[in-house]
Amino acid sequence: MPSPHHRATQSVLQIRERLTRLSHDIHGLAETSFEEHRSAARLRDELADAGFAITAPVADLPTAFTARYGTGDFVVGICAEYDALPEIGHACGHNIIATAAVGAAIGLAAVADDLGLTVEVVGTPAEEHGGGKVLMLERGCFDHHTVALMVHPGTVDADPVETASQGVARFAVTFTGRAAHAAAAPTDGVNAADAAVVAQVAVGLLRQQVPASSRIGLFVRDGGQATNIIPERTVVDVEVRDFDLEALHSLRRRVEDCFSAGALATGCQMQVEETEPLYAPLRQDPRLAGPYRDAVRALGRRLADTGGLTGGSTDMGNVSQHVPAIHPMIDVDGSGAPPHTRGFADDAVSPGGDAAAVDGAIAMAQTIIEAASDADLRAELIAEQTTRAPFTEGVPA
Structure with missing residues (x-):
């Protein structure tokens, strides 16, 4: 009888054309965070046709879903993202x-019974902005998983x-300050835009004193309405990484101090409001990374010597802090454009993009087969799962 590795690979290769159509369909829909209704439905239909039991919606998120196959004690969560960027x-x-x-x-469904697997696709909305995985994690969607994984396309393996x-x-x-006529009575005003300027200058000076690994980004979303009115309200969107x-928490406090300086200098009131859930740093589990590395090489791909490829943020980081997980990068062959550009959007439906989807599927399946077949590793991971406390709180302060 063919090995589980062979059967899983063949199951993927037999549906290569279907997978390519699916990828192109999702690409054409291009729905943004929390609006991915048609994309989620397209994915659910594909999995239902393959015999998966669908639950939708989940976690009180209309575009989140799960699709489950099998009843084994080794439960693998495979994360699907399908939100697009605006424009x-x-x-x-x-x-x-x-x-x-x-x-x-x-x-994996082709070998789930033989290997004692439960395979669950977790449809996670709003990765780009909104933290769908964070919300699903907080609402218990990952508590029952032994491991979790996904692949992300890029320009290298x-x-x-x-x-x-x-x-x-x-x-x-x-x-918040006080409006006044900028020509007739400027001294009656409390200039909220000035507070933002002071804060931005302070942040600019702070950048010299922060670690090289840190990043600060901001822009003025609302800075006034007319030149002859002292602005009474200014809103600045900020991110720290x-x-x-x-x-990260230390940097956040220092940046907020810069804004407090702007409020103090101008006499404005200041309010800080979270705009998105906090994304935690990504933790790659080496026990899953090894099998994935072997699987990618077996596909004829060459792992790049990145010397530590870093940058960007993902809500998979929160999942990886709670569940053993990997989030590797797979190369879109022939792409010369970095992610988050129009060029990479085009490349995502190129032959290189289609190959990345199929090879990524095979590599993830092989990774799980290896982990589930290794008696010692399997026992270790299941033991961790059974003793792991349910996720009931956000990322620690």
């Missing part, structure tokens, strides 16, 4: 991510243990 569509290749998840799940992503906190600062969670 530039699937410039992060989430059509490839979703398609690879479906392909991997169908490949990278070893998971050599890649990382930063945690990111996003918030808005609102300064770091690879270390404690350093």
Whole structure:
């Protein structure tokens, strides 16, 4: 009888054309965060046709779903992302991510009974903005998983243990002052735009004093309405990033102090509001990274010597802090454009993009087969799952 590795691979290759159509369909829909109704339905239909039991919606999120196959004690969560970016569509290749998840799940379904697997595709909305996985994690959607994984398209094949992503906190600062006529009575005003200027200067000076791994980004969303009116309200959107969670929280406090300086200098009131859930740094599990690395090489792909490919943020980081997980990068062959550009959006439905979806599916399936077949590793991972406390709180402060 053919090995589980062979049967899973063949199951994926037999549906290569279906997977390509699925990827192109999702790419054409290009729905943004929390609006992915047709994309989620397309994925659910594909998995239902393959014999998966669908639950939708889940976690009180209309475009989130799960698709389950098997009853084994080794429960694998395969994350599917399918939200697009405004204006530039699937410039992060989430059509490839979703398609690879479906392909991997169908490949594993072919061997689930033999290996004692439960295979669950977790349809996770709003990765780009909104933190769908964070919300689903907080609502218990990952508590029953032994492991979790996904692949992300990029411009290289990278070893998971050599890649990382930063945690990111996003918030808005609102300064409230007092409006006045800028020519007739400027001294009666309290200028909220000035508070934002002071804060931005302070942040600019702070950048010299922060670690090289840290990032600060901001822009003025609302800075006034007319030149002859002292602005009474200014809103600044801010994000801070770091690879270390404690350093991220420290940086957040220092940046907020810069805004407090703006309020103090101008006499404005200041309010800070979270705009998105905090994304935690990504933790790649080496026990899954090794089998994935072997699977990618067996497909004829060459892992790039990245020296530590880093940057960007993902809500998969939160999942990886709770469940053993990997989030490797798979190469879109022939793409010369970086993610989050129109060029990469085009490449996401190129032959290289189609191959990345299929190879990503096979590599993930092979990774799980290896982990589930290794008696010691399987026992270790299941033991961790059974003793792991349910996720009941957000990322620690």
